[in-house]
Amino acid sequence: MSEDITRRALLGNVARGTVLLTLAGGAGFLIRKANGQVVWQVDAARCLNSRLGAVNVAACNLCTTECVVPLSAVRAVNEFSKCGRCNICPAYFNITSAVDAHGLPSEKLCPRDAIIRKPIGKVDPEDPANNFYEYVIDEEKCDGCGKCVMQCKEPLGLGSITLRIRYDKCVNCNRCAISGACPQSALVQLPVEQALRPQVLKWPGE
Amino acid sequence: MQYRQVKVLGGKGEDPDRFRAALRGIAVDDRGQIYAAGDSEIKVFDAAGACTLRWRTAKPPISVAVAPDGSVYAGETGQIEIFDATGKRIDVWRDEKLLGLVTAICVTSDSVLAGDAADRAIHRFDRHGKFLNTIGKDNPVQGLLTCNGVVNFAVDARGVIHVANPGKHRVEQYTPDGRLLGHIGRFDGVDPAGFTGCCNPTNVAVGDCLYTAEKAFPRVKAYDFSGQLLAVIAEDAFEANCRNMSIAVDAKRRVYAVDTVKLAIFVFEEVAG
Numbered sequence: 207m208s209e210d211i212t213r214r215a216l217l218g219n220v221a222r223g224t225v226l227l228t229l230a231g232g233a234g235f236l237i238r239k240a241n242g243q244v245v246w247q248v249d250a251a252r253c254l255n256s257r258l259g260a261v262n263v264a265a266c267n268l269c270t271t272e273c274v275v276p277l278s279a280v281r282a283v284n285e286f287s288k289c290g291r292c293n294i295c296p297a298y299f300n301i302t303s304a305v306d307a308h309g310l311p312s313e314k315l316c317p318r319d320a321i322i323r324k325p326i327g328k329v330d331p332e333d334p335a336n337n338f339y340e341y342v343i344d345e346e347k348c349d350g351c352g353k354c355v356m357q358c359k360e361p362l363g364l365g366s367i368t369l370r371i372r373y374d375k376c377v378n379c380n381r382c383a384i385s386g387a388c389p390q391s392a393l394v395q396l397p398v399e400q401a402l403r404p405q406v407l408k409w410p411g412e
Numbered sequence: 413m414q415y416r417q418v419k420v421l422g423g424k425g426e427d428p429d430r431f432r433a434a435l436r437g438i439a440v441d442d443r444g445q446i447y448a449a450g451d452s453e454i455k456v457f458d459a460a461g462a463c464t465l466r467w468r469t470a471k472p473p474i475s476v477a478v479a480p481d482g483s484v485y486a487g488e489t490g491q492i493e494i495f496d497a498t499g500k501r502i503d504v505w506r507d508e509k510l511l512g513l514v515t516a517i518c519v520t521s522d523s524v525l526a527g528d529a530a531d532r533a534i535h536r537f538d539r540h541g542k543f544l545n546t547i548g549k550d551n552p553v554q555g556l557l558t559c560n561g562v563v564n565f566a567v568d569a570r571g572v573i574h575v576a577n578p579g580k581h582r583v584e585q586y587t588p589d590g591r592l593l594g595h596i597g598r599f600d601g602v603d604p605a606g607f608t609g610c611c612n613p614t615n616v617a618v619g620d621c622l623y624t625a626e627k628a629f630p631r632v633k634a635y636d637f638s639g640q641l642l643a644v645i646a647e648d649a650f651e652a653n654c655r656n657m658s659i660a661v662d663a664k665r666r667v668y669a670v671d672t673v674k675l676a677i678f679v680f681e682e683v684a685g
Binding site: 258259261262290291292293294295296301302303304305309310311327328330335336337338360361362363364409 | 554557559560579580581582598599600601602606608609610611627628652653654655
């Protein structure tokens, strides 16, 4: 196995652990206090922003506007094991903005600048196209607007970013306000253990 | 340069000339016959578009190539199956390490090149299956960034290997022994001369010029070898969710492109004048 793949696999494992720890950290108290109970979660296979097959549509931001928590409890989560670590990430850049002197789009996509991009591994300072990049969601800024999720979705991206409810932010309303507004019925109640699992997206007909 | 769509082959369906669930790779021979790797078989279409021959493969074929002697190579997971022109299997090369996921094959007079997406590299063998060298892997700038899951390439008449490096928005040129000669291409999300999205182009073909296929939004283009855009061959023909669209070109400069959702092969030809 190559050094690159070994590094990638290692990063993937670390990343998976980070995502799970992040989600589980907030949910730890739920597991302790409410094991066996159900909690709200975004079903990525129903969410318009992440559902495969839905293209040429604007991102839905109802998770931002409808949550009772001032800065929505729904946040974008990047599952690093799926992320391509691309030089030009359509979830980070506005890929239709003018290209700058370095050959990169000149504008970012996120209106709150909530994605952090940094080169990882062996870095070529001369040519950004030669590098891998890590994209981390800044959770203090993200409000779950879903724009990055829509752009990360296949086939444009790899679908590594989805919207997830963060249980350290969620107040677990009996009737989630977002669920009442979501036209896709993408807010679902799941047992705690199931709500924490990474979600698998499938193409229509798969 | 302008192109027009002249024919559609295949499509989704149960009939012998259609594809039930998958159409992954195509190749064209000197006589204009089209070879398609789909479902669990190879189909051969004549130049008029009729399906004249089909045979099953041991595993679902991901890619297909035709050798100068007419033998047909099917790339699969962990192996390459080799058939004669009638579809009779004459050999199989198995190697989990060097043929992990064979997403492209080219056969030249003295070697067989297999794009291995599992290793993000091209592995070169002699015509008897003896491993010779790797291409792309030792590129000093992190090799092929194929986050789309496919290694795709084509070999021109001079023996230069043109490899899609979608993460870098480039097509790179290599010698058969793996030396990087240069590249064409750049990112641009608006100008059609550039490659858009996170990772494009995904697929290439080569003839008198270089042909590329992109995903999101799917389109096929022609470039000269210096990287100058010659034509956008097609961009509205394909289903928007198409990705990793195999392309091929024949001796009459007709361009063939797979719609991976409609499971069809679109044929384009240059408009005179």
